[in-house]
Amino acid sequence: MTPTPQERRAARHQLAAGAGPSTARRGPSGGRKQPITVEAIIDTALGIVQRDGYEALTMRRLATALETGSSSLYAHVVNKEDLDELLIGRLCAGIDLPEPDPAVWRQQIIGVCTQLRDQYLRYPGISRAAFATAPSHLDTLRITEGMLAILLAGGIEPQAAAWAIDALTLYVNAYSLEVSLVNRRIDRDDDAWVVSRDELLRRFAALPDTFPHTRRYAVELTAGTVHDRFDVSLGMMIDGIARHRPT
Structure with a gap:
């Protein structure tokens, strides 16, 4: 057969x-x-x-x-x-996994996510291939194994650690895809829909009074580079993950 x-x-x-x-x-x-x-x-x-x-x-x-x-x-x-x-x-095979250290588990998990992001950004849009796919390739599973080991070493409860890996990899995939799509538009001179920060500030300032918070905090809403946002978002996610440790 x-x-x-x-x-x-x-x-x-x-x-x-x-x-x-x-x-x-x-x-x-x-x-x-x-x-x-x-x-x-x-x-x-x-x-x-x-x-x-x-x-x-x-x-x-x-x-x-x-x-x-x-x-x-x-x-x-x-x-x-x-x-x-x-x-x-293949991309996962190029990622270095540290020996889990309870003292620096946060930095270690951020480091793995950052390596994965950088691998994806080398190949525009390739993180799309990782969506909705249950990993079975050994090199991909190696990343899951390494991330799980780091989170467990940090004292995260096993179920929370498992779901945290899903959330972290989903964010890395989506972030990488968004950056790749924007960069591709710019590379193709198809940047009519890629709005600069100055243009966003102008548009927010012109909003009607029904958007008081967007108008008031326009600077904050548009601040930072894309990687700044990546770092802050990961930090907030990991702060949430850290709450799932036995007291």
Whole structure:
């Protein structure tokens, strides 16, 4: 019986990165092409995302970049969702996890989230691939394991720690996607909807009296860089997480 896509994914995720068959190929002139492997597929896919954004990545585009047909890709990657898992797994593999230290657990969890943010921002829009996906790739699960270890070392109750990981990674994913979308608009000179702070202040000042707080606190509402907001938001989330420790 032919394995289901889920069985194929589960089987391959048990292998070390790069394991699996490769296909030797020859180009039209008889020269050897790069073999099709899972690692080659990931490398090429990340190159497309880095140049043109995640929205440009399709299986057809990927096959063209590898000078092959879609059927050759499906011998190694089950579908686009499987490719998404592989891409996120590769980025997670580049994150350093500290040895959990109860004395600095807050700084450690912020450090992991910041590394994940920076990985996503290198590849515009790629955090979209992490939404609504239950992690099964070992490198992705390694991040969950590391974050859980840090929170538990900090004395956070296990259920609260588990839900905190969901909340923190969701925020990192959404933040990274928003920044990527804004940057892509600016890069494409499609910044008509990217409003400057000065323009926001002008608009807020012109609001009617039914928006008294927005008018009064316009400076505060528009203050700081995007990374300032990231740091403050993470800090507030972690302050909330810290309340879930036995007294």
